[in-house]
Amino acid sequence: MKGFLRALVCGPADTLNQGLRMENLGEVDVVKARIQHKNYCLALEELGFRLISFPADNKHPDSVFVEDPAVIMEDLLVMLRLRCLERQGEEKRVRQILAPYFSKVINLDSSGFVEGGDVLILERELCIGISKRTDGKGAEALAKIARDLAGFKSRVFEIPSRFLHLKGGASFQGDTGVLVVSEEILVNFNGVSCRPLAVPVEERFGANCISRGKKLIMHSGKPKTKKILGEAGFLVQDIDVSEFEKIDGALTCMSKIF
Numbered sequence: 001m002k003g004f005l006r007a008l009v010c011g012p013a014d015t016l017n018q019g020l021r022m023e024n025l026g027e028v029d030v031v032k033a034r035i036q037h038k039n040y041c042l043a044l045e046e047l048g049f050r051l052i053s054f055p056a057d058n059k060h061p062d063s064v065f066v067e068d069p070a071v072i073m074e075d076l077l078v079m080l081r082l083r084c085l086e087r088q089g090e091e092k093r094v095r096q097i098l099a100p101y102f103s104k105v106i107n108l109d110s111s112g113f114v115e116g117g118d119v120l121i122l123e124r125e126l127c128i129g130i131s132k133r134t135d136g137k138g139a140e141a142l143a144k145i146a147r148d149l150a151g152f153k154s155r156v157f158e159i160p161s162r163f164l165h166l167k168g169g170a171s172f173q174g175d176t177g178v179l180v181v182s183e184e185i186l187v188n189f190n191g192v193s194c195r196p197l198a199v200p201v202e203e204r205f206g207a208n209c210i211s212r213g214k215k216l217i218m219h220s221g222k223p224k225t226k227k228i229l230g231e232a233g234f235l236v237q238d239i240d241v242s243e244f245e246k247i248d249g250a251l252t253c254m255s256k257i258f
């Protein structure tokens with residue numbers, strides 16, 4: 001297995017129901033969300049990650065989504081620029097906690113924006129989705145940092161508007177070299193060095209999985225995707241994160257793995 005050992009997680013805020021959302025999918029039940037988050041953390045531990053947990057931040061309803069303020073490439077931590085005012089400021093705590101683990105820490109120095117949910121990292125290659133949250137300027141600035149400071153190449157492409165972030169429709173399973181990807185955006189990954197595994201468009205967040213070795217966790221309620229992943233050899237556990245889905249959160253959004 002590859003060297004990822006730790007997962008940074010932040011508890012859900014009391015204000016979680018004020019989280020940003022693309023459409024109204026109903027009220028978020030914060031009590032239920034806390035239970036779902038606990039189960040999510042347990043599942044990460046069962047995969048073998050050591051958790052670094054920090055407490056909820058009620059001033060930032062979306063602060064549970066710790067994937068978004070940063071990108072990590074080996075010993076390099078890049079602090080990003082979040083697009084929405086409501087989320088700006090989350091990066092301060094994430095930086096404080098993560099910085100001691102990295103020999104190089106840098107801010108995305110750009111007038112553009114990038115959110116971690118739009119940055120999928122393959123073997124030494126970044127895939128950056130231009131989205132509602134990540135723009136061309138931000139993507140260009142991140143690609144330059146990736147090339148100059150980490151020797152990673154980048155591919156940049158627009159994602160369909162139904163996705164908030166690229167990773168809502170794709171995730172890379174580093175140990176097995178499998179790229180799980182919604183069939184709608186498969187074409188953007190032509191020529192990648194890993195093995196793409198297409199999953200159905202209609203199962204929202206089906207492609208957003210986390211694994212170590214063959215053990216994989218995915219969103220519950222995605223039967224077709226579950227079958228495809230099982231047939232591909234993964235030992236699949238599905239997790240109910242329905243309260244987070246209401247505010248466009250997927251599994252990878254709730255941790256920063258490194």
Ligand code: CIR
Pocket residue numbers: 019020021062065067068087116117118164165167168247248249250252253
């Ligand atoms: C937001 O709109 O920013 C949050 N409600 C959801 C963020 C999800 N993060 C992710 O996909 N990486």
